[in-house]
Amino acid sequence: MKAVIVAGGKAPDKELFLREIEDANYLIAADSGVNVFYKYDVCPNVLLGDFDSAKHEAIDAFKEVEIVKFKPEKDFTDSELAFKHAIENGADEIVLLGCTGTRLDHTIANIGLLKSALDLNIKAMIKDENNCIFLVSKDTVLQGSHGQTISFQAFGEKVGNFYIVDAKYPLQDYSLEFGDGRTVSNEFIDKSIKITFSSGTVMVIYSND
Structure with missing residues (x-):
């Protein structure tokens, strides 16, 4: 099962986003990743995170969708929580969008998720308009x-x-x-x-x- 996670880093452009979700089985909006789904008028399967940077209108637009909310003070990033959620729901392939950008600390942590996936024999990639990264x-x-x-x-x-x-x-x-x-x-x-x-x-x- 292919899961696509959209996190709160640099938002993917429409072409990349639509290409990756075309054959996906499970769509996860991690925190402000929900803004991307809202912008491109695509409904995710779940909204997940502390939503400290998500637009209220984006959350409201998907109020019928499952929402998994966490406190801002937590031991895991929203991307990692979304990654764990994807695995718990049976994903054996994960594409991570919105996982690069201006926050190098988050980018490094997200690359660490690729190692977690490799250890679990799960195919995982981080993609943006300029890069595709995997281990x-x-x-x-x-x-x-x-x-x-x-x-x-x-x-x-x-x-x-x-x-x-x-x-x-x-x-x-x-x-x-x-x-x-x-x-x-x-x-x-x-x-x-x-x-x-x-x-x-x-x-x-x-x-x-």
Whole structure:
């Protein structure tokens, strides 16, 4: 089951929003993410959060929808609460929108949700108009178009024996650490790139300007 969470970061544009919800089974508005559903006239399955930044007219428009309200003083972000709610309702694929933006602390915490999903064998991605971010813990073939930009970072511990195959800038038997600039802005030269590694977790970032 695919769940789409819209959180309170930079709002997705209409094209991205509609594309992601088209095949979704469960839609979650996390706090001011409800403003996005209201703007694009789409009804979510649930409203969730402390609603400290949600527009009153947006909440009122969906007053018949299930609302799960939390106090502002809590141990989890609204995005994490929405993530947990999606899993509790059977999601095995989660797309996170509105999870990047001006608040770097929230962005980092949201990337942490990708690790939680990976540990649970749940497919999860953070998407905005310029980026698609996800984590992999095993050898992976990645699809793309000629010239498309892709970058790699170690998530947490060092990634051992890292190889990039069939990319513009191939790499062999490399010890990849977080923050390494060598694996930024690689490119597809054909339809696929293969990455292999012996240990660690790789953060994959498709990006465009």
